[in-house]
Amino acid sequence: PLFVTWKASGPTNGDKRLRGCIGTFAAVHLHEGLRDYTISSALKDSRFQPISKDELPRLQCSVSLLTNFEEANDHLDWEVGIHGIRIQFISEKGSKCTATYLPEVAIEQ
The missing domain is CATH 3.30.700.20 (Hypothetical protein ph0010; domain 1)
Structure with missing residues (x-):
């Protein structure tokens, strides 16, 4: 990856x-x-x-x-600037949505 x-x-x-x-x-x-x-x-x-x-x-x-990927147990189970995060969910219209924030991007955004 x-x-x-x-x-x-x-x-x-x-x-x-x-x-x-x-x-x-x-x-x-x-x-x-x-x-x-x-x-x-x-x-x-x-x-x-x-x-x-x-x-x-x-x-x-x-x-x-x-x-070193791992599942989070909670939406707050990560540290900004240390961990990246991949978010996946199904929208109200049924489409799959994803977003990725690398560790440095989370700090900037």
Whole structure:
């Protein structure tokens, strides 16, 4: 399981803002996973326009390798900034909804 995250520096203040993040909880070969998810997170994150060539000098890319999964017994059974969290539920309309927060994302958000 891995996630690739792109962040962009602001033009003047250097603050980093999320620019793309896609990953998988499936077991993947590291080489192929890095290649596939680096490209997907840069170009196919539906929350953002694809990364452009002009943005490259301001981008930072990071990789999160996920290990040691455990079920939470309570919705408060995790520490912000220490643990990531994967949330899954069925909406009132019957569709499956999921969200993933890596440890550093939970702090930022």
